[in-house]
Amino acid sequence: MLAALLFLIPATFFCYGVVRDRRRLSNAVWLGVSLVMLLLLLAEAGQDNPAVSLPLLLAFVLAVLGLMLLPLALLANGLVMLRREGRSLGNLLSLLAGLALLGEMVYFAWGISQPSDWIRGSAIGLFLVSAYIAFLFVSLLLYSVIYGRTGRRHGFDGIVVLGAGLVGSSVPPLLANRLDRALRLYRRDREAGRSPVIVVSGGRGADEEVSEAFAMREYLLAAGVPAEDVVLEDQATTTEENLRYSKALLAERGLNGRVVAVTNNYHVFRTAVLSRKQGLRLQVIGAPTAWYFVPSAFLREFVALLVRNPVVHGLACATLMAGGLALTQVN
Structure with missing residues (x-):
């Protein structure tokens, strides 16, 4: 009974946090606590039930092996x-x-x-x-x-693509994955009758020939996106600035509705946390990354x-x- 209660309390906080705002950092902690308490609950149940104890023991052995090989x-x-x-x-x-x-x-x-x-x-x-x-x-x-x-995968008014480093003036594979993900979102919404705008965000680094935003715009134009649907934001040097400057450009065009930021999958949650810190209402979607x-x-x-x-x-x-x-x- 106690183990069940110890699981339900953090699980309730986790569910409440997700419903309130999926971008809360505390959601991850409550998830971890809930899983630990769930393992304790299963361990207690496994004392009298071999059908539970055997899979739990196998999972424990695999976890130990994984830790040793990590x-x-x-x-x-x-x-x-x-x-x-x-x-x-x-x-x-x-x-x-x-x-x-x-x-x-x-x-x-x-x-x-x-x-x-x-x-x-x-x-x-x-x-x-x-x-x-x-x-x-x-x-x-x-x-x-x-x-x-x-989270939502379509129905956006604005699509913000966060910049990444260039190779001279060329878009490397990491950044190309973000742009290709944004293109899929853009085309899906266009087919559904919406008219989303793509904001390409990124300044010029010391070792780059052009701004990241300029190179991204050229990539999208070459892929068939009309020039009027691409907005250039070439001043940002951090993720926080990417989000803030891009949202301001969309607001200037009267696009205050649903906005999505596109980055690589490993960067998704931190981007979401940063957007919440700045009070920005947007979703973050990840693009694939080399393993x-x-x-x-x-x-x-x-x-x-x-x-x-x-x-x-x-x-x-x-x-x-x-x-x-x-x-x-x-x-």
Whole structure:
């Protein structure tokens, strides 16, 4: 009974948050808590029911194996990123995360067996901090998938395409995927009798020959979109500016109805969170991304979401670390 209640409370908060606003960051946390409580509920039910306990045990074994193999998978992905995308901090995230996770596992296995209370306490504390970060990561990943696969898919007055880096003056595959997704939305609404406007948003970087917006407009014009249906926004340098400037341009044209922003799938939920922060009413839809690019890209998005609340997460990690040290001192 208690396990069922512990599941229903966070599940209720999750459902309420989704109904109120799908872009709330807390929805991801309530989803994670609900899933943890659901596992506890199933574990309790499995004590008296083999039909439940066997699948639960299998899921647990698979989860443990997945956790053990995760550092190796991240290391392999990091090497692929370096080979295909070059050296940069963003491209190194998978490699660094894999090394950090592997190092934490080795330290925990070594530290827990040491006679020193401080070493054992630090090993336990680091394990708790890692579990906390893993919980947030999995929760955000799952909710990002849910957000990206739900919501309206047609009937828009404005379609905002967020810019990405160019190769000289050419549109690279990452940005082309966004434009192709916007084209599908545009053509679907045109066939239904609507007249959506596409806003291409992105300024000019230091290593780019033209603005991202200009290159995107040329791409759309070459694909057959009439020039009057493409609006140029070539001043934005961040996602926040992409959203704010584009919405202002649509408002100038009297288009204050349904608006959708198009970006890559790994970037969808953070874009939605940023739009909510700015008080903008819009939906975000994702375009496909090369498989090898997704882990590093989502890790970058995860870090960007974490640093939005540094005090909260810093205090949580410090408390968990102190708790691990306290456990060995009490014993």
